[in-house]
Amino acid sequence: MLLLAIDAGATKTVLRIATPSGDVLAESRGGPANIATSVEQAAKSMEGALRSAIQTAGLTEDMLHNGEVKWIAAAGAAGAEVGGRPEKLKALFPYLTIFDVRTDAYTSCLGAHGGADGAIVAIGTGSVGYAICGDRNHRVGGWGFPQSDEGGGARIGLAAVRHMLAASDGRIRESDLSVAVRHYLQELGLDPMTWSVGASATDFAALAPVVLRTAKNGCGAAARLLESAGKDIAGLLDALLKKDGFSEMKVVFTGGLATELLPWCPQAVRDKGVLCQGTSLDGAMKVAMQRACLT
Amino acid sequence: MLLLAIDAGATKTVLRIATPSGDVLAESRGGPANIATSVEQAAKSMEGALRSAIQTAGLTEDMLHNGEVKWIAAAGAAGAEVGGRPEKLKALFPYLTIFDVRTDAYTSCLGAHGGADGAIVAIGTGSVGYAICGDRNHRVGGWGFPQSDEGGGARIGLAAVRHMLAASDGRIRESDLSVAVRHYLQELGLDPMTWSVGASATDFAALAPVVLRTAKNGCGAAARLLESAGKDIAGLLDALLKKDGFSEMKVVFTGGLATELLPWCPQAVRDKGVLCQGTSLDGAMKVAMQRACLT
Numbered sequence: 001m002l003l004l005a006i007d008a009g010a011t012k013t014v015l016r017i018a019t020p021s022g023d024v025l026a027e028s029r030g031g032p033a034n035i036a037t038s039v040e041q042a043a044k045s046m047e048g049a050l051r052s053a054i055q056t057a058g059l060t061e062d063m064l065h066n067g068e069v070k071w072i073a074a075a076g077a078a079g080a081e082v083g084g085r086p087e088k089l090k091a092l093f094p095y096l097t098i099f100d101v102r103t104d105a106y107t108s109c110l111g112a113h114g115g116a117d118g119a120i121v122a123i124g125t126g127s128v129g130y131a132i133c134g135d136r137n138h139r140v141g142g143w144g145f146p147q148s149d150e151g152g153g154a155r156i157g158l159a160a161v162r163h164m165l166a167a168s169d170g171r172i173r174e175s176d177l178s179v180a181v182r183h184y185l186q187e188l189g190l191d192p193m194t195w196s197v198g199a200s201a202t203d204f205a206a207l208a209p210v211v212l213r214t215a216k217n218g219c220g221a222a223a224r225l226l227e228s229a230g231k232d233i234a235g236l237l238d239a240l241l242k243k244d245g246f247s248e249m250k251v252v253f254t255g256g257l258a259t260e261l262l263p264w265c266p267q268a269v270r271d272k273g274v275l276c277q278g279t280s281l282d283g284a285m286k287v288a289m290q291r292a293c294l295t
Numbered sequence: 296m297l298l299l300a301i302d303a304g305a306t307k308t309v310l311r312i313a314t315p316s317g318d319v320l321a322e323s324r325g326g327p328a329n330i331a332t333s334v335e336q337a338a339k340s341m342e343g344a345l346r347s348a349i350q351t352a353g354l355t356e357d358m359l360h361n362g363e364v365k366w367i368a369a370a371g372a373a374g375a376e377v378g379g380r381p382e383k384l385k386a387l388f389p390y391l392t393i394f395d396v397r398t399d400a401y402t403s404c405l406g407a408h409g410g411a412d413g414a415i416v417a418i419g420t421g422s423v424g425y426a427i428c429g430d431r432n433h434r435v436g437g438w439g440f441p442q443s444d445e446g447g448g449a450r451i452g453l454a455a456v457r458h459m460l461a462a463s464d465g466r467i468r469e470s471d472l473s474v475a476v477r478h479y480l481q482e483l484g485l486d487p488m489t490w491s492v493g494a495s496a497t498d499f500a501a502l503a504p505v506v507l508r509t510a511k512n513g514c515g516a517a518a519r520l521l522e523s524a525g526k527d528i529a530g531l532l533d534a535l536l537k538k539d540g541f542s543e544m545k546v547v548f549t550g551g552l553a554t555e556l557l558p559w560c561p562q563a564v565r566d567k568g569v570l571c572q573g574t575s576l577d578g579a580m581k582v583a584m585q586r587a588c589l590t
Contacts, residue, residue, distance in 0.1 A: 143460050148457070165442060
């Protein structure tokens with residue numbers, strides 16, 4: 001029996017093979033694997049990473065199919081909340097004895113608290129609040145951009161572009177922020193007025209560092225924008241902990257923007273935070289181990 | 296000499312052939328023609344419409360190329376503000392003696408005021424403010440969704456989805472609006488929480504009628520959302536008329552959502568409105584006529 005843990009993210013895949021006792025045999029990386037966007041693309045990324053890990057571990061590809069090894073796998077996958085997608089993904093891996101597909105919010109939360117109960121608020125390109133309490137779990141936000149992902153980098157970048165466009169139009173006054181966003185785009189050789197037509201969440205999120213820098217340099221408009229994002233994060237957390245039995249949970253702030261955005265969140269939000277114990281991949285490995293124990 | 300006017304819109308093309316004195320010989324329709332999205336697709340839609348109009352007018356396709364007829368053409372094209380696109384489009388129509396490509400905002404404004412100076416605020420899926428004063432013109436907003444198009448149908452639909460998602464998460468209270476949006480999507484067999492992942496501006500705009508209906512039935516949340524859209528329209532108009540020499544302009548409200556949204560705009564906005572005299576196609580024909588007179 002071997003354990004397989006997969007962190008299937010929107011920008012990359014990370015995969016780990018371990019023994020039932022938890023000894024890591026290999027880790028590898030693969031391409032994007034958001035199963036809401038494309039199950040086929042995600043499967044391709046995962047298979048690429050799996051082949052590479054098998055090689056690193058000194059195993060052969062035969063051992064995936066010949067029944068010699070029982071594969072107990074678990075994935076935390078971006079987009080797994082979209083109906084039917086986990087089932088579609090599982091069907092593409094018939095050689096895995098068990099393949100447990102969860103949302104990456106679930107595995108991140110499990111990993112962050114070392115398998116114990118707790119809550120996370122992830123702040124990266126998007127945002128999501130997630131909490132696990134025994135066999136109950138609860139999620140707030142993270143419904144995608146631009147409709148949700150409040151407080152995430154893409155929403156911050158979108159607000160910055162709106163501010164710059166309104167200033168260019170003369171609808172509001174120019175600020176250090178409007179000037180900084182315009183210059184940033186111009187220096188990349190882009191037209192600030194039309195650049196954002198068809199821009200992706202990732203494109204908008206690239207402007208978040210510009211906002212953070214401008215706010216640190218004393219721009220009131222940038223500071224207000226970040227405080228508004230901080231209030232959005234507080235709103236996520238409040239709704240998350242309001243649920244029965246969840247109010248005393250410890251909270252881990254994860255994601256690439258968490259450290260930078262937390263100073264702009266209300267004090268009550270910051271007071272809740274504890275240190276992170278592990279990643280979404282660690283969480284997926286915990287799921288695989290649980291499944292292995294039940295087998 | 297023959298005149299050719301083209302209204303090249305994001306969803307359809309309308310084309311008219313007329314004599315230099317303005318007698319219409321034929322009108323026809325074609326596919327989508329947003330030159331920001333695809334110049335090639337736009338050219339294909341225009342050529343299809345042109346062939347059909349030539350047939351209706353009793354002309355032959357030879358007459359496009361053999362030099363027998365001088366073609367003076369003008370288009371008001373969606374996306375013409377994107378650098379280099381008008382030039383690219385013109386290059387695909389070498390047989391037109393003159394081909395003047397303007398933004399559809401310009402031709403709409405010219406058409407709306409029968410060729411006289413004036414302003415328009417277009418409120419449809421998107422929104423834009425535009426004004427012409429002699430040889431000066433001024434534009435506010437209309438920089439695309441979700442970053443601009445304030446007060447347009449897609450922005451109203453986006454705000455409605457955000458409201459529904461926040462209510463579903465327990466971040467805010469349920470309202471008649473959150474319930475109506477959820478039911479609307481469920482009745483279409485869609486999952487309200489994940490439907491908007493990858494939804495287009497047109498998809499979001501389909502929710503605007505739900506907001507308008509719910510507001511008319513007395514929902515405060517829907518009313519506040521529309522009042523906020525109305526304030527956005529007021530902001531466009533203020534910035535438009537703030538420019539030197541533009542303050543006393545007459546304003547035409549155009550677009551599929553104008554009539555429904557105007558009651559939610561501040562009184563000062565409504566007081567500015569005058570009746571529309573013509574379409575973007577009429578405006579394009581005026582450009583073609585002006586060019587013909589100068590030839």
